[in-house]
Amino acid sequence: MIQVSNISKSFGGKPVLRDISITFEKGKANLIIGQSGSGKTVLMKCMVGLLEVDEGVVMYDDRLFSDKSTTAHSSNGVNRQSIRRDIGMMFQGGALFDSQTVEENVIFPLSMFTNMSEEEKLDRANFCLDRVHLENANKLFPAELSGGMQKRVAIARAISMNPKYLFCDEPNSGLDPKTAIVIDNLIHEITHEFDITTIINSHDMNSVMEIGDKVVFIHNGEKWWEGTNEEILSADNEELNDFIFAAKYLKALKK
Amino acid sequence: MELFYHLGRYYMMLKLVFKRPEKWSIYLRQIIREIDSIGISSIGIVAILSVFMGAVICIQTAFGVDGAAWMPLYAVGFTARESIILEFSPTIICLILAGKVGSHISSELGTMRVTEQIDALEIMGVNSAGYLIFPKIIAAIFIFPFLIIMSMGLGLFGGWFIGVSTGAVTSYEYIYGIQYDFQPFNVTYALIKTVFFAFIIISVSAYCGYYTKGGALEVGKSSTKAVVYSSIAVLLVNLLLTQLILG
Numbered sequence: 001m002i003q004v005s006n007i008s009k010s011f012g013g014k015p016v017l018r019d020i021s022i023t024f025e026k027g028k029a030n031l032i033i034g035q036s037g038s039g040k041t042v043l044m045k046c047m048v049g050l051l052e053v054d055e056g057v058v059m060y061d062d063r064l065f066s067d068k069s070t071t072a073h074s075s076n077g078v079n080r081q082s083i084r085r086d087i088g089m090m091f092q093g094g095a096l097f098d099s100q101t102v103e104e105n106v107i108f109p110l111s112m113f114t115n116m117s118e119e120e121k122l123d124r125a126n127f128c129l130d131r132v133h134l135e136n137a138n139k140l141f142p143a144e145l146s147g148g149m150q151k152r153v154a155i156a157r158a159i160s161m162n163p164k165y166l167f168c169d170e171p172n173s174g175l176d177p178k179t180a181i182v183i184d185n186l187i188h189e190i191t192h193e194f195d196i197t198t199i200i201n202s203h204d205m206n207s208v209m210e211i212g213d214k215v216v217f218i219h220n221g222e223k224w225w226e227g228t229n230e231e232i233l234s235a236d237n238e239e240l241n242d243f244i245f246a247a248k249y250l251k252a253l254k255k
Numbered sequence: 256m257e258l259f260y261h262l263g264r265y266y267m268m269l270k271l272v273f274k275r276p277e278k279w280s281i282y283l284r285q286i287i288r289e290i291d292s293i294g295i296s297s298i299g300i301v302a303i304l305s306v307f308m309g310a311v312i313c314i315q316t317a318f319g320v321d322g323a324a325w326m327p328l329y330a331v332g333f334t335a336r337e338s339i340i341l342e343f344s345p346t347i348i349c350l351i352l353a354g355k356v357g358s359h360i361s362s363e364l365g366t367m368r369v370t371e372q373i374d375a376l377e378i379m380g381v382n383s384a385g386y387l388i389f390p391k392i393i394a395a396i397f398i399f400p401f402l403i404i405m406s407m408g409l410g411l412f413g414g415w416f417i418g419v420s421t422g423a424v425t426s427y428e429y430i431y432g433i434q435y436d437f438q439p440f441n442v443t444y445a446l447i448k449t450v451f452f453a454f455i456i457i458s459v460s461a462y463c464g465y466y467t468k469g470g471a472l473e474v475g476k477s478s479t480k481a482v483v484y485s486s487i488a489v490l491l492v493n494l495l496l497t498q499l500i501l502g
Contacts, residue, residue, distance in 0.1 A: 050374050084380035095371040109379050112277055161379075 001026050002047065002165060002197055007056030009039075009046055016042050017221045020056070027195045029188050029211045031202055031229075034218035035243060040201045041092075043218065044169055047199070048087060049080055060086070060165065085113060088158030089167040094150040096142040102129070102153050103138035109161045128156040132186055148179040152186070159190060166191065166198040172207060180204065184211050205244060208232065217243065265462050271384035272392065272458075285390035286397075293356050293391065293457075294398030298405070300355060301348055305339075305406040308347065309413030312338050317423035331424045332414070332432020337441075339410040345445040346493050348406045349452040352399070353485040357460035360391060361481035364464030365474035373465070388461040392454060399453035400446045407445070444500050451496060452489050459485040 002024040009017040016039045024030040032040045045051040047058055049066060058065040060083045096105050106125040110116055116124065129138065132152040142150055151171060158166055168187055172180030188211040191198040200207065208215055212229035217240050225232075225240045232244065276282045316334040320326045364387060367373050376383040411433055418424040424432075460481035467477045 048378055050377060081380050084378060087378055087380075089375065089378040091371045091375060093370055095375040097372055097375075098366075098370075111281060112379065112381055167378075 001061055002199070003057075003059040004043075004047060005057045005059070007043075007046060007053045007058065009042055009051065009054050015221055017046065017053075020218075020221075020223050022216055022223060022226070024197055024199050025214060026197045027192065028213035029191045029198045029200060030214045030216070031200045031208055031212040032216050032218060033202055033208055033212075033243070034224075035203065038218045039221040040203075040218055041169060044167055044199065044201050048089060048167055049084070085161065086164040087167065088161065088163035088165070090151065090154040090158050090169065090171055092170040092173055094142065094154045096150060096153055096157070098142055101139050101141055102134070102145070105142070105153060106157045106160050109157065113161065124160060125156075128160050129153075131159070131190070132156045133182075147174050148176075148183065151175070151183050155183075155186060155190070159194070162194070164196055166196050168198065168200045170201050170203075172202070172204055177206065180206065181210065187211065203243075219243075261462075264466065265458070268384055268388075268462055268465060269458065271382060272388045272461075274382055274385050276385055276389065277381060282386070282390055285386070286394050289390045289394035290398050292359075293394050294402060297352060297355060297402060300351065301402050301406050302409055304348065304351060305344065305409035306413035306416075308343050309335060309339060309410030309415075310417035312343070312410070313414035313418045313429075314421070314423065317418060317421075321423075328424050328428040329432035329435060331418060332429040333435050334432075335414040335429075336411060336433040336437070339414075340407055340441050340445055344403050344406040344410055345448045345452065346489070348403060349399070349449065349456065349489055350486055352402070353452075353456045353460075353489060354482050356395070357456050357481045357485045358478045360457060360460040361464035361467075362474055362478045364388075364461055365467035365477040368465065368467045369470055369474060384465065388458070388465065391461060392457045395453040395457045396450055399449050403445060403449045404442075407442070447500065448493060448496050451492055455488045455492055456485045459488055 004020060004022045004024075007017060007020050008015065020043065032043060034040050042051060046053045046066070053066055063083055065080060065083050096102075097108065100108065103122070103125050106128050107121045110121045110124060114121075125138070129135065132155050134149060134152050134156065137145065137149065137153070142153070145153065155168075155171075166187070171187060172183050175183065184207050187198060187200065190196070200211075202208065209229050212232075215225075215227060215229055215232055216223060217225040217237070219239045225235055225237045227235060232240070235241070312335045313331060316331045320328060320330050364373070367387070373383045373387070376386060415426065415429050418429050419426045463477045463481035463484065464474075467473050
């Protein structure tokens, strides 16, 4: 479980996140949705520590990750490194290491943080690549892969260390609808199979309806709505409805 | 004020770079890769430049000596040796390497930054500055002196070859000149400078690349900045070290 309490973030005096509090539950695919520029990615980056929050607290299973409201900074450094080893993240562009093959990308965290033998590491990499349905791609470089394959390698790398928390930033951006559904289902399956806390940034309504066990709607840097994918269609919230039923024909359908 | 901001951030980056590595074996492997990338791949350009540089120094000196009857011909070899060892090999070759290696490092790290590869390392719990920059610094400090020694040898050879083949100087006089009043400390001084230059070129270029913000255009700008700033830093440190060691 990840708890975000009262976090705020601004850039050059311009507030991007305002007093956001959310609890992301274990074993569920938690979706953060919102328009482009609403602050979803900033929220995710604050949660993983790529950006420092101005105010508020982020806790991973009662372990303090970032805290600007108290004087507990000294314990931060130690906690943060150990918590980060439990985090897997899939970036919007994949963020695969260009100079390494698919296999080396997946093995990298294992080489860095475990004492596994070469054989064990290779077995683990093959297991992760099989899990994302990527066989026979071990020796290819990221530049030789399609967008969907790159995303799958990114997922394989993210789960290689058995993370407790999985972050996915716009996992199906730039993918065709069919591949997007494959990636969504993969994330959903992995979340339930390994009982991890998954947080997904998305503005794709297909993802919301397919895999959103819990959905949080961010609007202008504020939490505007929270619920499940079953509740979202009947939600009585103007901004949320504007977002969900952005297309004219959907709006007409809703009416 | 901006200068102090960059100096402060450069210092903070160096603190991260020299933090204890997560796993020495991985860093050692990286150092070996970087020795190849930074050093071995530069042998060609260093060799060509050194031979031509030595040849030009020899011709220019022979031209001057020819006009001054009171100067012995072995002064050609003597002058070529002093110029190559004291300045041309350590400084000019390092400036060339600042262009070649510096732009490469800056664009590599800049691209990693804008494609979120550095963020991916951070999320994994890897000290990205240490993992990416420390092996490059160590590799450069190790391999640059070898390149410079090779440059000295090839520079002197280039001078001998052109001097003898054009008849500007005899082989005996040239070799006598390069042995005349030889001070081994001059080589030590050149290598001390080289080690400092290696550190400056890699760390300044890495700084420019590591903190790149934006996209492809900014990666290009960082690469240009890396070459300009590291070259200026090399010239400043060259003056400072020369005054400290020889002054």
